[in-house]
Amino acid sequence: MGWPEGYGRRVMAEVDSTNAEAARIVGGLGGPEWICALNQTAARGRRGRVWIAPAGNFAATLVMRPRETAAVVALRSFVAALALYDALAALTGAEAALALKWPNDVLLNGGKVAGILLEGLPNGGLAVGIGVNLIAAPPAEQVEAGAVRPVSLLEETGVRVSPEQMLDALAAAWAMREDSFVTYGFAAMREAWLTRAARLGEVITARTARDSVTGTFETVDAQGQLVLNTAQGRVTIAAADVFF
The missing domain is CATH 2.30.30 (SH3 type barrels.)
Incomplete structure (x- = not known):
């Protein structure tokens, strides 16, 4: 799949955080744009937590200006989760090992391989921040007690994926899921998410x-x-x- 039409692509050698960069550029956007950083100096996870991202891992933000209500915009965390699932399955062939953890994580062999952070921006903007442990995961002692163990794509599958490869696969997968969300609403997205949900019924x-x-x-x-x-x-x- 090629790069999706209508989406900008920006790969940066280094930035404080891709969500922070999204806030800086949102006012001048002509359309949605992906920002990928090969190194982040001040990465953040949910609730202001530090996101540990060694070189070679994936850090990117899709910055856009959606027109729906805040409640509908927030549902794009499900769009992001499904797009991540699709992209990781396509890159590794390990679809059966992947699962989605409510609200914002992707699991691989039961461990956390990716996280999603949605943030509202000025000018009606939205930042969809995504981090993927492509080659390394943080030590277990650096995550919250009781949290799912962190894992990396390379360790769990033996597949080495570059940040640029991840970006291209994710952008294509997002464009397809976003089109479905805008056209058909959340109902179909919800059903697709539930079929991939971790610990459903447990x-x-x-x-x-x-x-x-x-x-x-x-x-x-x-x-x-x-x-x-x-x-x-x-x-x-x-x-x-x-x-x-």
């Missing part, structure tokens, strides 16, 4: 800023929220970290 724990909820992972609803079946009944969770 007991998991969701930790919010205020409390912790344990229950059976029942589904993701039409708003993209996690639905757990707990001892106290059905609970819907809009934002949380999930632990297995």
Whole structure:
């Protein structure tokens, strides 16, 4: 697949963070643009956490100006997850080893190989930040206690993928998933995501800023929220970290 029509492509030797660069350029955008950095000096994950990204791993942000409501725009985390799944499967042939972890992670052989960070930008912009452990994963002691172990694509599959190869595959996969999302809405995207969901039907724990909820992972609803079946009944969770 070639580079998708209508998307800009910018590969930088070094930047503080691709999401920060997205904020700087969003005002002058003529259309969506991918920013890929071969080195980041101040990478961030969800909730302001440090994202450890050694040289050779993948760090990129798609910057765009969507026109939908904030609630619909936020559903692009599912677009990103499915595009990542598609791209990694195409590059490695390891589709059966991949799974999607609510809300924003991609798993490979049960370990976290990729993460997604959506951020709102000025001028109605959106940054879809994506990090993939292509060649190395951070040590387990550097991640939150109880979190899924980090893994790398190279270690788990033996396939060496360059950041530029990852970018090209991801951009093509995103364009296809984005077209489907805009044309058909979230319902089809939700069904596709659920068929790839990690631990669906199993007991998991969701930790919010205020409390912790344990229950059976029942589904993701039409708003993209996690639905757990707990001892106290059905609970819907809009934002949380999930632990297995």
